[in-house]
Amino acid sequence: MEYRINQRLSISDELCTVKYVGEIPNWPNELCLGIEWDNHSRGKNNGTLDDVRYFFTTDDLNSGSFIKVNSKKLQGASGIDFVTGLADKYGGGNSGNGSGGTGATRTTGTTSIGELSGFNTNDVFSGKKDANNKEIKIGSKIVESYGFDKLDEIQSNFHNLEIISLDKMKIGLPSQSLVLDRLVTLDLSFNLFDDLNSVLKMIINFKNLKNLNLSGNKFINSTIINHGYIHTSLKQLQMAKTMINDINILCIIQIFPNITDLDLSFNDLSEKSITILQKINKLKNLEKLEMSFNKFKILPFSILSTSFKNKLTRLIINDNNININSIPIDLENFDKLVELDIRGNLIQNWKEIDNLNKIFPQLTKLRINDNPLFPNIDHSNVKTDQSGNFNTLDLSIIHLLVRCNKNLSVLNRTKITNKERENYELFFISKIKQRKDLTKDEYDLVNFSNTNRWLELCRLYDINPNFIQKLQQQQQQQEQELESLNSSTSGKLLWKSSILTLFISYKDKGQNFHLFKNYTIGKLKGLISLKIFNSTRTILDFKIYYLLNVVD
Structure with a gap:
């Protein structure tokens, strides 16, 4: 061979x-x-x-x-053809629903079954030999017990099938003449097809096919020859792990214009495939799009366009390299999408969460774990200690739930009750009102205060929308005054009750440092590094000691 x-x-x-x-x-x-x-x-x-x-x-x-x-x-590694696989699995079945029994022609050869639809029972004798007294073969086996009446019956059974599942059957060659008018669902995943063009020519003959799975077949360097075929019935197309190229995806979109569910996972796609992403907009009925395990670094904004946003409700884009630090200024709210899976990406700050909520304001289901910001979150395990405080991880979950829109009802496959949401919001608001310092704000509340979700919470719990901005302005004023005090010997202490003065001595030289009482040791060492060492030493290069006046 x-x-x-x-x-x-x-x-x-x-x-x-x-x-x-x-x-x-x-x-x-x-x-x-x-x-x-x-x-x-x-x-x-x-x-x-x-x-x-x-x-x-x-x-x-x-x-x-x-x-x-x-x-x-x-031996047998190159597989069998489609009709042989069909006969192998459904040859003896009579149910017509895709659950046929053991096949009448168990064969592992590579020879075609002769295309059952090509047999002419008027030209041959029934039995084991044809009109020329030659043995008739199906695959690699001789017709041992069937006359052509039986073969016609088998073929008739094929035409009655509505569901055909031939996954992992080592099928490598399609049939170009078999017509299956009643077929609705066809699973050809993880077989040996490598020519997408010939596979699609076969599919065109299945006029009522709605669900097609070609995942796991590798169409490397395969090129579709567009003959103007249009298949309007197909709704669901799975092409994960097919290594399909840009041109073929474009052709598929033209051939199957009414797809509602498309899976392109594991195909090395990225924002470089901009033409594909734009052409996917042509699928006006698309409701679910899966592009997991590709190489995207940003959300596919070309798909999230105005012309496309009225249908898509589910976007599954987990395990890429996505961050959401920036979004297009002119991007409109994608308010039809209700389910998003963005696990295993590179989301690592709270601004990205606020951006996510801005892009998808109507999410009801969200999967977001296995990102740097949320390595492993489960809100069902959120608990307080005896003092009513949450641990750091739980606080992050609370911030996530509060910052996401009020419609979110399922987080990482765990349901959020209305009572839980209310408790989290009340806790969050109480902590906001108690805040006196934003210098250690790892939750980026200033950015959050510019979102519609914050305004919604302000209306709900009677909060001044400018509260966080005012707190920030006050803090900035304090910082400026403190900087002025540390750079000169004069100046008024407008915030005397909040400022601590320390005398720092190093090598027989001393200097007063003014700092807020809530400064951390790290912040103090940062000032010392800047003012005394002129930033030539990091905070790890020296230690500080506090001398107490001890009276003997």
Whole structure:
């Protein structure tokens, strides 16, 4: 058998892709294959042997291996065709609902079944031989017990099927002539297809197909030839781990214009694929979009456009590299989206949470754990100590729940009751009113005070919306005065009750330092580093001691 680059194989029930066909010094005069395993742990190298590069692996991982072409492990590795797989699983079934029994033609060969739809029962004798007295084969097996009446019955059963599940069946070749008018759901995931064009030509014949799963097939360098096909019935399309390229995604959008559920996870997509993201807007009925485990660094704002926002309600974009530090000024509220999964990204400050709430003001379900700001959060475990105080992690959860819009009812798959939300809001407001200092504000309340959510809380709990800004202005004035005092020997102490004066001595020299009583030791050492050491020493390079007047 001849092998080609990017051909898909199944070896010992493990999927892989041919990356190299040729000889290697280790096996002189023997043809071998260089393959990359889908299961990277099966690999032994990165396509390099003795410092010679034969092929490249994904991210240069040790996911590659070499195998001799005459190895017994390659027998049947190239798989079977679609109709043979169909007969294998549903040949003996009569239910018509996708739950057929054991097949009438258990075959592992690569020969086509002859396309069942191509048999002409008027031209042949029933039995084991045709009109030319030749044995008739289905796959690699001879027709042993069926006449053509039985074969016609099997074919009829295929046409009655509404659900066909052929995942992990080692199918590598589609059928171009089989018509399945009643088929609604087709699962071809994790097979050996590598030519997307031929697969879609087959799908076009299934006029009433609504759900199609092609995930796990690798369409590397496969190019769709657009023949003007339009399939208006398909609603759900899963193409995770297919390595589909930009051009093919554009063609798919044209061929299946009425998709409501699209999965493009594990495909190395990023904001560089800007054309794809813009064309996805053409899917006017799209309600759910999944792009997990790709390489996005920002939210796909090209998708979150005015022309597109009226349908999309679910966005799943977990395990990328996303932060939300900045958003386009002209971006409108995406007020139809109610479910967002943004786990495993790079959200690490509270401004990003406020931005998230601004973009998606109507969220009801949010998954956000496994981000730097929230390594592992579960609001169901929030508890107070005997004094009624929360620990630091619980405080972060409370801030998250309070800052998100009031419609949020499920956080990381845990339901939020109205009573819980009210308790968190009351606690949050009480702490806000008690605040005298924003210098240690790791929650960035100043930014929060500019959000609609803050205004909503102010109306609900009768708070002056300018409270935080006024507190900030007051604090800035204090800081300016303190800086003036520390840089000169004169000046009035407008905030005398809040200021502490310390005399700092170093190498027979001394200097008065004015600081607020709530300053930390770290803040004091920072001032000393600046004023005495001219920033040549960090706060870790020296220690400070406080001398008490001791009377003997």
